[in-house]
Amino acid sequence: MKAAQHATAARTRLWLDLPPGSGADALRGALMAMGLIPQPLPSDPGARRQALATLAEGALAFLDLSDAARHGPRPFSALVQALPEPAAAGRVILSRTRSGHVNPADRAWARHLGFADLLPDWLGGPDRQALRDVVAWVARSTGLDEPAAHEWLPYTRLLSGAGDGQAAARTIVWGLTGESPEACAARLAAELDIADRRWRLHDYPRCFVGSHATSHLMRSLRRPREEALALGQALGELGLLVHVMHEHPFLDQDLYYRIAWSDVLDREDAAALWHTAEQGLPALTSTRRYHGRDYADCFVGEEAVTMLASCHGLHRVDAWLALHRMAQWGWIRHVTRARPFIDGHFFYRWRRVADRAAA
Secondary structure, three states, X not given: OOHHHHHHHHHOXXXXXXXXXXXXXXXXXXXXXXXXXXXXXXXXXXXXXXXXXXXXXXXXXXEEOOOHHHHOOOHHHHHHHHOOOHHHHXXXXXXOOOOOOOOHXXXXXXXXXXXXXXXXXXOXXXXXXXXXXXXXXXXXXXXXXXXXXXXXXXXXXXXXXOOOHHHHHHHHHHHHHOOOHXXXXXXXXXXXXXXXXXXXXXXXXXXXXXXXXXXHHHHHHOOOHHHHHHHHHHHHHOOOEEEOOOOOOOOOOOOEEEEOXXXXXXXXXXXXXXXXXXXXXXXXXXXXXXXXXXXXXXXXHHHHHXXXXXXXXXXXXXXXXXXXXXXXXXXXXXXXXXXXXXXXXXXXXXXXXXXXXXX
C-alpha cells in the first residue's frame, strides 16, 4: 500500500455494531486487508452519539438492526434521528442478519431514507458477492484503491466464523440452489402450483401442497428428497415459507404452505404500511379474555389483517404477509410469545404496548 493510501486508511474511522456470525468476521477481515481498523460502536448512549457524529467527518458505519429490543419499533427512523445530519445516512450500511430475510420493500425503504443499503448478511453466498460490493463501496467512500479479490478473500475465509442458525439456513439455500434465499423464494412463488385450496370446509387462499413442492424441487434442482426437504425447511427458518396455520415445518406431505413473498406487496410503500399499522391497531386494541384469563392491550390477528387489507386495497394474504414481516422485525408480538403472526383469532400486541406489559 502506498504512503498516501496508508495515511488515508489511518485517518478513516469505521464503526461496527454487529452480532457474531453471518459474515461479520469476514467483513472485519476484508476491511483489515484494506489497511482499515474497524472499531466497535460504543453501547453507552453518549459515547455512541459522539461516535456517530464522526460520520459527518468521513467515518463509515456498519450496523445490524436484528435486535428489536435494542433498536426499538422504528429502527430506521430512530437511527436517522441519531445521525449528525441526513446526508450521514449514506455512510451507513445496515444489516438484518438474525431476523430472517430482507425483502425488497424494506430495502427500498432503507435506501429511500438515504442509507447506503440494507443487507440480510455480509457474505452473499459462496461467491461472497455482497462482501465484494461492500469492499467496492468502502473504496469509493474513502478514496482508497479497491484491492484485488485475491488480496482480501483469504482473510474472509479464515474469519468467516461458524455463524448461527439463520446463517446456517442461508448457507443451505445458497449451497443447494446457487441463489440467495430471497431470490429462491421469488422464483418458487412463480414456479409452484399456487392456488386457492379448501380443507374441512375452510378456504386457504394462495397456497401449495408440500408433497407437490418436494417433487418439484427434486426435478428442478436434481436433488434427492432429503435435500429438497432441507431446502424447504431452511426457507422456513428464514420466514420465507410457512404452513398456512403455522403448525408444521416443511414436510413431504399433503399439507398446505405459502411462500412468504409477494410482488404486489413489495410494490407497496413499506413506510406507509407501518404507519397504517401504528395508527390503526390502537383502535382494535382492548382487553381480551381466553380460557378464563385476561390479556390487556391486545388486538386480534384476523382483525388486523382486515384493517390493513381494507386501508391499502390488499388481498388478505398480502396484508397478512405485511404483518408477518412486521412481527419478524419485532414490531408485533404474540401475547405469550407462543405463536408467529397468524390471520386468525390469536392475540397480539404492538411492540411498545408489549414492552410496557413486560415491564
